[in-house]
Amino acid sequence: MNEWILFAIAAVVGFAVAFGLGYVVIPYLHKLHFGQTILDIGPSWHKNKQGTPTMGGVLFIFGTAAALIVSLLTDFFSKGDIIAGNSASPDTVKAKFWSGIAMALCFGMIGFLDDYIKVKRKENKGLSIKQKTALEIIVMCAYLASLRMAGATYIYFPFFGNVELKFFFWIFGAVCIYCTVNAVNFTDGIDGLCGSVTETFAVSALIIALLRGYFGTSLLCAAMFGSIAGYLIWNWHPAKVFMGDVGSLFLGGIVVAVSYSIDMPWIIILSGIIYVIEFLSDVIQIVYFKATHGKRLFKMAPIHHHFEKCGWSEKKIVYIFTAINALGGLAAVLLTYFGQPK
Secondary structure, three states: OOOHHHHHHHHHHHHHHHHHHHHHHHHHHHOOOEOOOOOOOHHHHHHHHOOOOOOHHHHHHHHHHHHHHHHHHHHHHOOOOOOOOOOOOHHHHHHHHHHHHHHHHHHHHHHHHHHHHHHHHOOOOOOHHHHHHHHHHHHHHHHHHHHHHHHOOOOEEEEOOEEEEOOHHHHHHHHHHHHHHHHHHHHOOOOOHHHHHHHHHHHHHHHHHHHHOHHHHHHHHHHHHHHHHHHHHHHHOOOOOHHHHHHHHHHHHHHHHHHHOOOOHHHHHHHHHHHHHHHHHHHHHHHHHHHHOOOOOOOOOHHHHHHHOOOOOHHEEEEHHHHHHHHHHHHHHHHHHOOOOO
């Protein structure tokens, strides 16, 4: 079956499921009193968000899952094999695809546990940093081991081709996965921001995957795009639901999975530039605070809160940050296109 038809099916099913589930899940979260607790150190106007249901990330998680199931079944019954595509190493491609999805789901489960503890305690403290980090390390080590067993210990650079990482594969992978997953989590701070930024990542990654011949990864991006779009209808300012850590950690896992599936995990620096900026702003704030014994470089970190305290509205921040990430994604697409071997 034509790949574009499958992409359309994935996007439409993902959107319909994520949006439709909002009518069921959001009232149910209200009934369970699974509301967000707002920290006193945040912007004062965020207090009116107190009690807004969290864990809304289940909308796009189920949406993505449903979209993949429907589109892959459609592909199977039409005697296609979109995940393998035209690859000379279909087993490696399939291993990266499925292990990436499994990793994202595991990160989502960690987020779910963190969210559940928060809502039960009625405070913004879930898993401790040590507990969350330990669980994340287990997941990322399992994922990297699966890539190692599949022989995918290389990354692709435009103009140069594949570069074998050897032992550095583990070091690079650990830093890349841990920083990316938590950077996406940091980006989830105001209504619609993380979802909107991730939509631009999905579009650029879909195109790059097509250029690289990874049609299964493009299908995953289409499913992700449609599902997040359905969720954003509920999360747009003023938000009726927040994604919670279950959603942001899942998205972080998917961003990593997609980037590794196209052999270009470094591409996150461009196509996920807002994630990088958010993460670095938090790190810089901490280092500066300790180095100056209490002074702050930003009014608040991550940086979207700094702009809030400068008087920017939430919608303005979302529009500008999403546009910046879209430009980064465009740069990534152009680099991939012009860097293809002749």
